[in-house]
Amino acid sequence: GRTIIDRLGNRDEVSEIIGLECNEDTVNRANIIQANTKARFFTCDIEADDFPEQLREIMEDNQISSFDIIHLSMIILHLKNPFKVLKNLRRVLKPGGLFYILDIDDGFNIVYPDEHKEFERVVGICNYLEGSGYRQSGRQIYSYLKKIGLEKIVLEKQGINTIGMNYEERDALFKMYFSFIPEDFKIMAEKRNLNKCEAEDLEWLLEHYDLLEELPHQ
Secondary structure, rough: OOOOHHHHHOOOOOOOOEEEEEEHHHHHHHHOOOOOOEEEEEEEOOOOOHHHHHHHHHHOOOOOOOOEEEEEEEEEHHHHHHHOOOOOOOOEEEEEEEEEEEEHHHHHOOOOOOOOHHHHHHHHHHHOOOOEEEEHHHHHHHHHHHOOOOOOOOOOOOOOOOOOHHHHHHHHHHHHHHOOHHHHHHHHHHHHOHHHHHHHHHHHHHHHHHHOOOOOOO
């Protein structure tokens, strides 16, 4: 699908888009790819203690006093302290501005058929992989927004239901839930030795990867 930059990057009513990312290489690539749009990207750790100062400096350098829209996509699940981050961002949101947050909650998903519990096992693996974040973060967002003083909050819950999905939708489901797991396992194994259950899950995943790829397309 089209990214938010694709949809808004050259619209007349959009004056500027600022993107924040902690990985410098990713920022450099994004600035090259989006060079002809109104988007600019900066290296910034939104969980760092000096994040408010970093953000203010970026805003001053770009003559931005506040933001009309703050968009967070698949961020909350990776944060150690979502409340702190949202509170800091609220300070730079224009009065009447909009937070747009997209996150995940595995509890809303229905995958059928899953006769041998393959999808259920993969979701369980996601829950402990260090790189996959907190997979039930979606249900927390409403409370966080209330705590930082927002009043008009609209919560849309859209769980994954494979029944009736077309091929493209099922393919996207596979990529979202399966494709990153081997790499995340590799990164975790480089940091520490896998325990017995983790090693068994990795062996099972590698043995059944082709079946898992087929599963959501049935």
